[in-house]
Structure formats: structure tokens, C-alpha cells
Amino acid sequence: MIPGKYRSVSGRAANNVNCGLHLVIQTSSLPEKSKVEFKLNKETPSFSGRLLQHDLERNYSSRQGDHIHLASSSMPSFPILQRSSEEKILYSDRLTLERQKLTVCPIIDGEEHLRLLNFQHNFITRIQNISNLQRLIFLDLYDNQIEEISGLSTLRSLRVLLLGKNRIKQISNLENLKSLDVLDLHGNQITKIENVSHLCDLRVLNLARNLLSHVDNLNGLDSLTELNLRHNQITFVRDVDNLPCLQRLFLSFNNISTFESVCCLADSSSLSDITFDGNPIAQESWYKHTILQNMMQLRQLDMKRVTEEERRMASVVAKKEEEKKRESHKQSLLKEKKRLTINNVARKWDLQQHRIPNIAPNQDRKVSDSSQDPSQLHGSTVSAFPEETGSLDSGLANALQGLSVTDTHLVEVDGDTLSLYGSGALESLDRNWSVQTAGMVTTVSFTFIEFDEIVQVLPKLKIKFPNSLHLKFKETNLVMLQQFNALAQLRRVDQLTIDPQGNPVVNFTLWKYYVLFRLSHFSMQKINGTEVTQNDMIMAERLFGILAHVASSELPQYRMISILGDARKKQFRYLLETKGKKPGLVNEENNDSKRLVGENTNRAMLNYTTRDVYNERLEEIKEKKKFCKMYMEDLVKEATEINMKNEALQKLWPQMFIELVRDAVIEIRNKNSYMKLCLQQITDQK
């Protein structure tokens, strides 16, 4: 009759769990018919197993009822319970009334020593008529229809209160039950944890299968060792760190999705056993190691032992994540700074492009605005990004970050792309670039820089970044097809991207063909992302081939040489000289230059001088022109004088001729005197 050693049963793995109930009910030899086993109705994972036991119990319990007489009392609603004195002596401290189809609590007379009262599996709606049982330690009202906790205020000795599977909506009226050890409220409709702060002896609290949406208000439960919250709707958990003894916390089948919502668990040093299965959080990839990392004290997670290996893994993963977060934070900082700088550069560029020259006060304002903004920006982006000097070696395999960030320009190397924003960035090409960095760069992107300025640094680019194959231009003021001629001096270009923004040249129908024609020796693969087809090349040749032919064949030689410039002069002369030689004799060294020259000569005439340089040259020539003019004028003057003289001579010649003849004839008329005259002349000569 007296049940076996009272032990809490909570599943397979609970062997070492002892809720330490002091209520020990001794076993003694039981007559078969009244053998009853009392078990604590705790919600366990093997609940179906429990049910089975209940079914077994049913066979026993019915016999207990034989000894009970329920006489009707004077009050029509409450039956009065009376036991035979024999029973009273035998089971003086316990009374079982399970499955008695009770709808109300009967009045229990003369049982003031009762310590254990069992009303399981009835239809009781209110707890009543037990106020006199002041020695009650164990009260079981499992599986009834109780809607409110009440009528317990006199049971100051109560240690175990089982109210599972009822209809209780609120935890209340437990004020006097200060000795409560076990409180089972599973399977009710409780929405909030409240009115339990005074239960400082409570060790086990079962609130499974209720309607809790969050957990707080747990202060005061200084002895709580086990808290069962399975099968609720909990989204966050708080105050658990206020429970100094809590060892086991069951949160299976709730609605927890982030660790932040249960972060207080990390501060609880007593927790050793926790379950989260059935929560959204358990599906996350980071679930296990986040829990383990934050709760180093844990021994079991989801009913499985936490091994050292797992713990180690967790900390490793957590460290990696920390680093990643730090890295991404740094990246985002850098990105922000980059963005601000680019905005600044863009603004400066716009001002440059659309400057209104006449409106002086507006301009002043604009200038002052733009001078204010950089200082503001400078103030806001105060981060320690000093100018990098010297070479830029880095051990990291992945992207190097912004190297030089000031307010007026930005230079950035990102793996294989070198990006330059603002004309000041062009100076960075002078820097000492490490061979490794420079060698990796295959794409160079120019933004907010005048194309004419870029042209001047192309030779430097050729030397410093020999592997750059892809050029990108955006907002660089490309307006003429001619400007593409300047790109011919590079070693090789595989891809060209001209962004329509800020480059009006893209609006021309023929620009791509011109590029293909002029830079045909590069055999470009892609222009603006589209592949270059054979047809494109043919079309380009067809459209502009004649231009090249004219440029190379119809120019007089001295013009060709002067256009080609000094560097090519030698090549060109060499080519002229070797024209006669047999092709086989050309040696290796000159192959390269010969190939270049051979392919380019007819295009090479088409080059580009920036507007400023061109005007400079014209200025220089002015002097010469003036001199030439004067020189020619002198020549003309001379020529006209001579011409005049010639004409005059022509006019006068007939007359002069006649006079000459007449003079001669007159002289010779008298032969003798003429002879004498001649002799005289000869002797005079001596």
C-alpha cells in the first residue's frame, strides 16, 4: 500500500537526478488488493510510458474505493467522506480518491492528520473543503477541471502540489505555501509566471504545456533546481540568472529563435542541463557552438552529454566568427569612408564641369561651400588611416584595402583592380608599388578624371602595371574619337569599358568601330562587356581602313616623321632601311619593335595630342611663321625688283640695241681713224 521509495522519475537519463524530496513513504508488505503505487506526475519525455503505468494503476485504485463511503451530507452539494476506523488507523496519513467521479471536493471529516491526499482523475472544478487538513504535505489534483488555484491558504505544510492537466489560467493564491517543494502546473492555460517569488523552497517547477510566451518574474525562487517549460510558446527567457540553484532547464518545443532571447542563460553558473530541441534556434547552423560557447558550464544539451571535443570546436568557431565580425566591421568602416570620399570627388568633378564663370558671388559661395564640405568630411571621417608610404607588401592573400584616402581623391587596389578617383589619384602612380601587388593588377579604372590628364600618365601606367589588360573609364570627359588614339601607346589592352556616364563619345554610332580600328593591334576581346566578333573587326576596317591608308601613304615623308615623334623615328627609319633586306635576316631583338612598327605604321599617324599641348605648339609656331612671312616678303620684294628691272630692260632693250649698233657703226665709218684709235688704245693699255 505504501508506495515504493519516492523518487522523481524524469526519463532515462535522470539516474543521477534526485530532487531530494524528504517525503519517503516506506514500503511494507502489501495485501495485493490494496497495492497502490504513487508516482509523481511529472511531465517526462517518455510520457506515453507513464500513461501505461496509469493504466496499470487503474486496476489497483478501484479497490481502494471499496473502503470509502461517501455519505451525503446536510449540504446537498458536498458529500462527506468517512472512512472506517480500521482504515483510518492503517492509512492514517494518506487518502486516495482517484477516479471517483467526483465533481466537488468532499468534506473530509476527522482526518486532521492526513498528510497525503490524492484526487487524481476526477471532475473537480474547485479546490474546497480541505482547509482543515493543515498537516497536508502532498496534494494531488492531477487531471481534474480546476479553473483557479484557491482554497489552499491554510495548508502551510504543503510540500508537493500537483495541479497538472487542469484548466488553471493563472498562478495565484499560493502565498501561504512557503514550504512548497514541488509545484506541478503542467497542462494548464497559464500565460504568465507570477506570484511565485515567495516560494523560496521550491525545487521543481513544472509549467509544461501551458500558454507561456515569455519567461520572467523568476526572482525569489532561491531553491529552484529544475524548471520545465516544454511545449509552450516562449520567445524569450529572462531572469534565469536570478535562480542560484537552477540546474536543469527544459525549453523544448517553444519559439526561441535567437540566442539573444535567452542570453541570460549565459550568466547562470548553476545550469548544467538544458534542452532546446523543437525550437527554431535548434535548426540554425550556429546553434550548437553558440550555445556551447556561451554556456561553458553546460554538461548536457538536449539530453546528450557535451563532450570536450564539442566544446573545443565551439570555441574555435566562435573565435572565428568574432574575427569575421571584426573584419566586416572594419570593412564597413572603410567602405563608408570610401563612399564619402568618392562623393566628395564627384562633387568636385561636377563643379568643374558645370562651372558658371560670370556669376561671381554664386561662384564664391560655391567655392566656399566646397571648401567647407571637405573640412566637414574630414572631421566626420576621423579614422586613423595614415598615408601609406613605401612599398605595400601584405601577407594576406585576399583583398588589400584602400591605400590612400584623402578628401580629394581615392586610390584603391582590390585584388586585381586598381581604382583611381579624382585627378589627384594619378600621382599615386609614382609611388613604389611592390612587384607582387603591381603584378596582380589586371584592371585599371579611372573615374572623375579628365581623359587628357590620364593620357599624360599612360606611359607610367605601362611601366608600373605591366599586366593591366582592362581599362575602365567613367566620367572622364571622352568627347572625341581622336582621344582613343592615345591608348595606342600602351602595351596591350584586352578589354575596354567606357561608361556612358560622363563620356559623351559613347553616343556616337561609330565609336566602337573606331576603337577596334585604331587599336587593332591589341586584338581586343571585349568592349563594354560585349565580345568583339570577327564581323566587328571587318566592319571597323571597312569603315576606317581608307583613313589609315591615306594617312600613311599620302603624306609626304617629312610629315610622317614629324608626326611619329622621336621615339618612333628610329623605328621608322630602321624600317625604311631594312625594306630592301631579305626578311630572313631580321634578327630576334628587332622582332618586337618591327612587329609593332609593322602593324602600326599605317595607324600610327593617327595620334592624339591634348588640346593644351596642341595650342602650345601652335603658339610656338607663331614666331616661326612671323619670321617666314618676313623672309618671304623680303624674297618677294627682291623678286619683284628684279622683275621690274627685267621688264624695264625688256622695254628699253630695243632702243638700247639700236644705239649700240649706231655707236658701233659711227665708230667704224672712217677706217683709218678707227685703226689709229684702236692702236692708240692698245699702247695706252700698257
Place this chain on the structure above:
Amino acid sequence: MLSPERLALPDYEYLAQRHVLTYMEDAVCQLLENKEDISQYGVARFFTEYFNSVCQGTHILFREFSFIQATPHNRASFLRAFWKCFRTVGKNGDLLTMREYHCLLQLLCPDFPLELTQKAARIVLMDDAMDCLMSFSDFLFAFQIQFYYSEFLESVAAIYQDLLAGKNPNTVIVPTSSSGQHRQRPPLGEASVLEGVEASLFSQCLENLCDRHKYSCPPPALVKEVLSNVQRLTFYGFLVALSKHHGINQALGALPDKGDLMHDPAMDEELERL
């Protein structure tokens, strides 16, 4: 060669008319600039090459605009060069904007002014929607008129404005027995309603203009022909008519006829070879 008119001119004028001095000056200038290279193969050869290229019309390639504009021969050579180099563009059938044509011009002459191209485009587009696309032949012929006769056209524009405003610049010179005299000039109010000016009046003014400016104007007979076909015309209408007139084109001698514009067998051969 030894025509009496030629010998009748005094020296400077003769030289000026033939622009001999321009070429001589330019030659000497080029010589100075390329001293080192030319000294290698001799001055005589240089001059030969230079004047050969002048005759062939290749001397204007990649030269500055001031030189190209300097003489009618230069201008004609430039037109011809432009046609030769970019005929293929026209043949391809592409319609380009004014800016793109200007770009092509700049390929041959880096500092070619935009205003000239704009004026040429206005002729084609009748001063309307300047961003429209133009065909190669339209543009080329309009450009020819605009570029070759730019000074003449300016004067014509001035005359046109005067006529529009009601002022007749020729009130002093109008002959009494002119055939166009019987046509009364409409009162001022009406003139502003009707478009353009009277063709005959316009024609007279232009004749006088041509007499004054002996050089660089279209053959007066042809101008008269253009104007005799209509009663009234606008400025741009007149220019369009000029540009499309075969006779004027031929008189210029720079470009082939419209029908033959796309044909250039010599260059096509070269193209095949490339």
C-alpha cells in the same frame, strides 16, 4: 599661260590671287620646323615633296585649321580628303549626328571649329532639331557650301537679314530697266507674314555681291539659275538649293557628283588589300 590678264596684274596682286605666298611661307615654316629630318635628304627634295602634295591635295592632312582655311585650294583639298577617307561611312548607310561628323572632321583636323559644322548641319536640317541624324551625302554637300564659301555666305546672310527687315541695300544701285522691277515690293506688314524674301530682289543683291567679291563665290550664272526657279525663298532654302546644285558642285571640283559619291575604285582596291 601667258595670257594678257595675267601679265596685266601688278606683282603682289598676282601673287595674292594665286596664293603663292601662302604656300611659300608655309613651306619655309615647315622646313624650319623639321630642320633635322629634312637636312638628311636635302632641301630640294623637300620642296618637291611639298609642292607635289599641294598639287595632289594631301598637304592639308592633319594640319591646323588656320592653314586649311587659308586658300580655296586648301579648302577644296580638305573636302576631297574628307570625302575620300569617310566615303565608306556613307556607303555603310550610317546616319550620324552633327557632333559625330564633327568628330570625324577632327580626325583630319584636330582644331576644326564646331561652329562651322553646326552651320553646315543647319543647312541640312533647315535650322531645326539640331540633334537629328544626317546622311553622309547631305552633310557633305552642305558642308562643302558652308566651308568653301563661308565668307560669301556670311555676306549673304547679312543681305538676307536686311531684306527681311525691309531695308533694301541696293536702293542706290537698282537699275531702272530691271526685269524684276515691275514686281512691287509688298508693304512691310505683309513681308513679315510671308516667309523669306523675294527671289528676284535677292538675286540682284547677290549679283552685286559677286561683282564686289571676285573670289570665293559661286559662279553668278548658277546662282541666278537657282534663284530664278522660285518666287520666294528663305535663307536656308537658298543654301539647300545651292548645296544640291550639280553645277556648283562641279564648278568647285572637289567632290564627285551625288550619284558617284560612293564610288572610288582606287580606294576600294586599297581597301581590299588591307
